[in-house]
Amino acid sequence: MNSHLSLEEICRWLSGECGEDVEERIRECPACQTELRQFRNALAGFRISLEQVPVPAVSYPRSRQTLSRWILATAALSLMVAAPVYWNARQQRAAEQAKADELLLERVNASLSRSVPASMEPLMQLISKENQ
Amino acid sequence: MEPAATASAIMDHSASETRDFDAVVDLYWPRVFRFALVSLRDRDAAEALTQDCFLHAYKAWERFRGEASIQTWLMRIAVNLLRDAGRNRRLQFWKHVQAGDSAAGGYVRDRSLSPEAEALLREQVAAIWKATADLPERQKTVFLLRFAQEMTLLEIACATGLSETAVKVHLYRALRAVRKQMGRSE
Numbered sequence: 361m362n363s364h365l366s367l368e369e370i371c372r373w374l375s376g377e378c379g380e381d382v383e384e385r386i387r388e389c390p391a392c393q394t395e396l397r398q399f400r401n402a403l404a405g406f407r408i409s410l411e412q413v414p415v416p417a418v419s420y421p422r423s424r425q426t427l428s429r430w431i432l433a434t435a436a437l438s439l440m441v442a443a444p445v446y447w448n449a450r451q452q453r454a455a456e457q458a459k460a461d462e463l464l465l466e467r468v469n470a471s472l473s474r475s476v477p478a479s480m481e482p483l484m485q486l487i488s489k490e491n492q
Numbered sequence: 493m494e495p496a497a498t499a500s501a502i503m504d505h506s507a508s509e510t511r512d513f514d515a516v517v518d519l520y521w522p523r524v525f526r527f528a529l530v531s532l533r534d535r536d537a538a539e540a541l542t543q544d545c546f547l548h549a550y551k552a553w554e555r556f557r558g559e560a561s562i563q564t565w566l567m568r569i570a571v572n573l574l575r576d577a578g579r580n581r582r583l584q585f586w587k588h589v590q591a592g593d594s595a596a597g598g599y600v601r602d603r604s605l606s607p608e609a610e611a612l613l614r615e616q617v618a619a620i621w622k623a624t625a626d627l628p629e630r631q632k633t634v635f636l637l638r639f640a641q642e643m644t645l646l647e648i649a650c651a652t653g654l655s656e657t658a659v660k661v662h663l664y665r666a667l668r669a670v671r672k673q674m675g676r677s678e
Contacts, residue, residue, distance in 0.1 A: 367664070367667065367668055367671065368664060370667070371660075371663060371664045371667050374667070375638070375645055375660070375663065377645075398612075398616070399671070399674075399676075401613060401616075402613060402616035402617060402619075402620060402674065403620065403639045405613050405614075405616065405617040405620075406617050406620040406621065406624075406639065406640070407639060407640050407642070409617050409621070410526050410530055410640050411526070413526055413529060415521065415522040415525050415526065416525065416535075416539050418517055418521050418546075419539075419543065
């Protein structure tokens with residue numbers, strides 16, 4: 361009768377490395393069979409218990425996620441603040457432009473309605489008085 | 493990892509490569525996370541390490557030629573990160589949270605076992621969890637890669653950078669410690 365398996369032989373068996381002689385000893389020894397079965401079951405139980413650990417969802421590094429959120433929030437806030445200011449400024453500019461255009465048009469009309477250039481007007485007035 | 497570097501690394505890859513890598517992430521994310529969790533016993537640290545692992549993998553994805561399996565390749569990255577984390581952790585030993593140990597009691601009920609056998613199995617699984625927490629780093633890594641990830645000795649050697657003989661020695665020592673914790677004699 362062979363002796364029971366040593367720990368080294370058990371390790372080799374668990375790693376699938378033992379030879380036919382060890383396999384034969386296991387077949388002939390119910391105690392070794394029980395020992396190996398229990399140990400193998402415990403190791404399998406350990407693996408299964410590990411597989412039951414809940415796994416967090418795939419995610420990018422937190423620092424990056426946080427940074428992205430900050431960038432998005434800041435951009436949204438800036439847009440909310442800047443949009444009305446920009447819109448008001450634009451309308452004001454447009455109104456000023458329209459006023460300037462109107463003024464220019466008035467000047468052009470005034471200039472066109474004159475019979476002589478503005479610089480000649482005093483002279484023309486003098487001539488007109490002399491003729492009277 | 494800097495956010496800018498992350499974004500740059502991601503943009504360096506074509507869409508098809510990204511799709512392939514997405515499949516790798518879906519398949520291996522849980523395995524890497526659980527390996528990290530049982531190694532570190534800290535959920536936050538395990539999650540951070542898993543993220544780092546896949547970030548490193550993504551950056552090196554183009555160079556991966558399949559000499560080793562994807563699992564072996566990812567585990568090699570994870571083992572290296574764990575080694576670095578181990579160096580940092582020695583300075584903050586007080587932050588040794590036993591977060592992963594709660595899983596020891598969560599072993600699924602096996603209806604084929606008698607209540608006594610199931611109770612014994614639960615005890616043994618809990619003992620293995622406890623034993624792995626106390627194992628030296630290399631023994632723990634080798635043990636987990638063999639019995640949690642079901643990798644071959646050759647794959648473990650490739651993932652850890654150890655010789656196959658060294659892997660056997662570490663595994664033997666780990667099993668001896670685990671059996672001792674389980675109350676078994678040599």
